[in-house]
Amino acid sequence: MLTRNLALAGIWMAMTELSATQLIIGFALGYFVLWFSPGLAHRSNYFRRVGQGLRFTGFFLRELAIATARVAHDVLTPTPYMKPSVLGIPLDAETDAEIAMLAIVVTLTPGTLALDISSDRKTLYIHAMYVSDPEATRREIKQGFERRILELLR
Structure with missing residues (x-):
């Protein structure tokens, strides 16, 4: 299609x-x-997939705008708001494509960077600039990016 x-x-x-x-x-x-x-x-599943792709793109653009505004605000104000941390995100993603797409989207979002994947491919290590609550950050990535990527690719 x-x-x-x-x-x-x-x-x-x-x-x-x-x-x-x-x-x-x-x-x-x-x-x-x-x-x-x-x-x-x-x-055909094509029509469902196109809709999911458009929804994912909209979600990513919204998250990109929010993260960009957060980093820009931190750069332009005299008081730094950064609370950097390295986190391990437990993965539900299993295939190379799912893991790679998650790592790419995390890296494209300002303020976060995918660092490594564990040898058993169950944990993605990221660096995030704004981590006041590590569990909340993990939840945001799992319920935001990872869930939508899995819906799109499975």
Whole structure:
């Protein structure tokens, strides 16, 4: 279904102009064409996955904005609010893709950095700049990023 959607987006882009904007518009139009095609929407998980991907992207962008504002506030004020800590996050993620995506998202978020994975692949070690409660930080990562990544990839 993704291939069909990309093909429809490519056709749209070829008929209009070669630009990223037209590719996005073509992708959205292709998505709706496939959605309303008889029998296709009910036979594929593609439509559910696209929705999950969009929700994950929205969640990540919100978390990115919050973390950026927190770091910017700390940099611009004379009093530092940092409480840095290295934490071990117990993982429910099992595959290389799940663990790698979690580590990437944590590292892309300002104020956090994925450091290492344990040899048994059950714990992800991170450095976080703002840890007033280690358990709350673990919960935020597990219930926020990890849960959504597992929903997206499984």
